[in-house]
Amino acid sequence: MTSRDDTSRDASLPPEVIRPSVDKRVSSEIAFHIEMRARELVARGVPPEEARRRATERFGNLDAVVAELNRIERTTDRTARRTRYVAELAYDGRFALRMIARRRTFAAVAIGTLALGIGAATAIYSVVDAVLLRPLPYDEPDRLASVWVTQPGLANDPVLSWIADGTPMGSTEYQALRRDAKTLRDVAMWGQASVTLQTDEGLERLPAVRVTSSLLGTLRARPALGRAFAPGEDVLGGPRVAMVSWEAWTTRFGADSSIVGRSLTLNHRPYTVIGVLPPNVRIDRTKEAVPFWLLALQDSFDLAERRNRSYTALARLAPGATFEAASQETAAIVRAAASDTALSARVTQWQADQGRDARGPLLILVGAVALLLLIACVNVTVLQLGEAAGRIREMTTRAALGAGSARLVRQLLVESMAIAAVSAVLGTALAWAMIRGLVAAAPARLPGIDAVTIDARVLAFTIACATITGLLFGIVPALVAGRSGPASLVRVGAGQSARGARGLQRGLIAAQLALSMVLLVESALLGRSLRALTAVDPGFRAADLSAYAVALPMEMDTTQTRSFVAEVVRRLGALPGVDAVTAAQNVPFVGGASSSPLEIERPAREGQPPRHTQQRSVLPGYFELMGMRLVAGRFFTPEDRAGAEPVAIVSAAEVERDFGGRSPLGTRVRHQRIWRRVVGVVADTKYRGLSREDEATVYIPFDQYPYSWPTFVVRAGSGANVPSERTMKGILREVEPRVTLTTTKTLPSAIAQSFAAERYRAMIVSVFGVMASVLAAVGLYGVSVRSATRRTREIGIRLALGGTSARVVRLLVGDAMTGVAIGLVVGLPAALAAGRLVRPYLFGVTSSDPISFALVAALLVVVTAAASFLPARLAGRANPAVVLRGD
Amino acid sequence: MSTNTRDRLRGTLELLVLRTLAWGPRHGYAIARWLEETTSAGLRVEDGSLYPALYRMEQRGWIQSDWRRSELDRPAKFYRLTVAGRRQLKRETIEWRAFVAAVAIVLEPST
Secondary structure: OOOOOOOOOOOOOOOOOOOOOHHHHHHHHHHHHHHHHHHHHHHOOOOHHHHHHHHHHHHOOHHHHHHHHHHHHHHHHHHHHHHHHHHHHHHHHHHHHHHHHHOHHHHHHHHHHHHHHHHHHHHHHHHHHHHHHOOOOOOOHHHEEEEEEEOHHHOOOOOOHHHHOOEOEOHHHHHHHHHHOOOEEEEEEEEEEEEEEEEOOEEEEEEEEEEOOOHHHHHOOOOOEEOOOOOOOOOOOOOOEEEEOHHHHHHOOOOOHHHOOOEEEEOOEEEEEEEEOOOOOOOOOOOOOOOEEEEOOOOHHHOHHHOOOOEEEEEEEOOOOOHHHHHHHHHHHHHHHHOOOOOEEEEEEHHHHHOHHHHHHHHHHHHHHHHHHHHHHHHHHHHHHHHHHHHHHHHHHHHHOOOOHHHHHHHHHHHHHHHHHHHHHHHHHHHHHHHHHHHHHOOOOOOOHHHOOOOHHHHHHHHHHHHHHHHHHHHHHHHHHHHHOHHHHHHHHHOOOOHHHHHHHHHHHHHHHHHHHHHHHHHHHHHHHHHHHHOOOOOOOOOOEEEEEEEOOOOOOHHHHHHHHHHHHHHHHOOOOEEEEEEEOOOOOOOOOOEEEEEEOOOOOOOOOOEEEEEEEEOOOHHHHHOOOEEEEOOOOOOOOOOOOOEEEEEHHHHHHHOOOOOOOOOEEEEOOEEEEEEEEEOOOOOOOOOOOOOOEEEEEHHHOOOOOOEEEEEEOOOOOOOOHHHHHHHHHHHOOOOEEEEEEEHHHHHHHHOHHHHHHHHHHHHHHHHHHHHHHHHHHHHHHHHHHHOHHHHHHHHHOOOOHHHHHHHHHHHHHHHHHHHHHHHHHHHHHHHHHHHHHOOOOOOOOHHHHHHHHHHHHHHHHHHHHHHHHHHHOOOHHHHHHHO | OOOOHHHHHHHHHHHHHHHHHOOOOEEHHHHHHHHHHHOOOOOOOOHHHHHHHHHHHHHHOOEEEEEEEOOOOOEEEEEEEOHHHHHHHHHHHHHHHHHHHHHHHHHOOOO
């Protein structure tokens, strides 16, 4: 046992106890006793020989006592060792903090580097956790199942591929599943909707969902207030009842419990509020909680014979059932119910299914941030090895004082952990800021993104991250010290040693460059892919265009619709600064898309059944306003009105698909049971994404097919502002108060939104790439400075012997270049592999895009040259006389 | 009385050691000498039996030891009282007095 009041030891060194073995301690204590006793006897006049004998005799059974003492001492020793271990650890901790405080530059760089890595990792993890990992707030969330009908045969049809993997359901499938499925329980359906709420201020368009009465039961949630939908209410002509979300109740309705039983005017009809949902019930996690829940299957369009499929199904896996078994059973049931053998089914965990689209891209970010963290670790390892040189005296002193290798290894590890711990604290703060950025910049449709936060789960991750980090960058110096004694650590750091040790440092730098290369190549690929995407011509001129989508009440007939649209177009056109106005169904990037089968009078291939074709009814002037190119025939004119000959214009992709490239002019096509003469062919435009294939499209004059969800498009004159949302609302109120404005967007922003996810990915990975290059530069600079200092003597000799400073600079920079060359050679295959991982997310560039690789290589060479040039130039300017004398 | 009589007899030596150390750190031989002198050799123990007692007391945390320079100009193991030991001494002393009082009542019944 050592005591704290023992002042003989240097207080700055940890307690390396000089402990004799147990046996030795016991025997020397007893020897001391006997000797003292003998001396006492001698003092009383007993001869020394006799005194020794009597002292031993008086002690009793010497062997037995020694044996017993050894036994007691050994058990004491074990407990003591444990306490001592803890005490030493605490000491090591304090010592480590002192060392950090003493070596401020090193500590600042190391902590900054790691905080960046840990912060970025924490931020990305918090997003991954919220989107993919954190269990949903329902009972047994892992048994909740998404049930999808799939149509694998449609995967290659550009118009219908979007439903190949998840076809919405209708009441036929729903009833069949509820009746027959053994592997699924509590089958429910929901569908997106929007409602027009009548308030004191006027009409308001709000999102809503239509659900079957079973849905709340499937979630095993209870209403916070009032009652849930009852079975039997979700039928044709069922009661007009609604539930209000907790969020809407607390904000919009002031948490007034008299809401239950109150009547609201939704979609121009009275609805009775029967209950309030519990907080945080979100069926579509990509959207905000919708304020209203209405019942599905109450309208005639939901009848089985209408084949309306617009619902998403949700169920619970029956006890003992697996997702696999449920998929098979569901496939069999829907095939029988719809008598369609092309149908299949996919039953998967609900949460995983919702995060399906987000998973791949998020994994790319996880990979990128893991690389960044690894680079940070390597960087700090290199720095720490370099630091070892400055610790020669400390290490050798402690080794001389008897500190064993194990003791020094532990001390070094504790130091690393202390650095990691401080970095974790700083990193968490950094993560806060990064999360804000990540969430703010997030594209829509990232489920759960608004729930991103640093909670206990994320903190646990951060701590784990910091621990692993501390071990990673602490283990190399510790192992070097442990294997061959602290002196070797010093040698590695100072670079004075054998090739092996110097090789280690070079190897680490090369590894760092290789890792940076992987990350940079990934960001270059994503960046160039984004560039290629944004360079795609959408087929129309989006500049100065803005769109206003509206919803007309179902009660408006076609005549009313026509005159409403005409009047709004007239008023918009009269506004100052407006060059031209048109209206259309499903304006690209603004509205949705809808398709129906198009029959060809004389198809290129006999017996080819009509295929689904994108449909769009447009006002005359639409093509001109959008700046679309006419390929053949003519555009629509005001003469193509209701009652005139039904006409159609088809897109180039349609001509390619159904006419085999023949001119379609003059032939007839049948759309929605009406035969129409084809009068023109227009060039293709993109609708839903710049990277998508061109889809076969048929255009129809609006007058001949008045659509109740038109979108007005305005081209503003140069320099003029487009009409504001407020202006548009004013016009609508005057023309037809029952119409609501659903979306206002400028077309350039709508297009930008379509690649927001790609931009988000590219941006984050690039930020990580930049961080990685900065870290690499800092690491290289540190090493170069050290290497220049270490070689002062050599440089001095070279200069004294007539070497020029230019040659010295070349020598040192050349050294660094060897490192970058090795890094690039090692990094190349790794970067190629990483490129293959991001391949599904690339557009217009291959995963081994030579330009990306060349750019990254060039960047790394420049960074290396810059980082090694400055120290080299300083060394080259040294005065040889001073340098040589100083040694 | 919380301790039984058998323990009491073994505890006597421990109590005396605690008492000794209450005046300051001593090595084993000094403790043995003190015991001889203050009890006027009335409590004759073999020197050897003192050490197991010391080791056990250290294990219990009543005393602590360290090696210090001694009068022989070489390191000797010195024992000193810990805070727990000081508490133990107080408790043992009270119990001992109670024990003695109880025995006295038995041996000299009051009339």
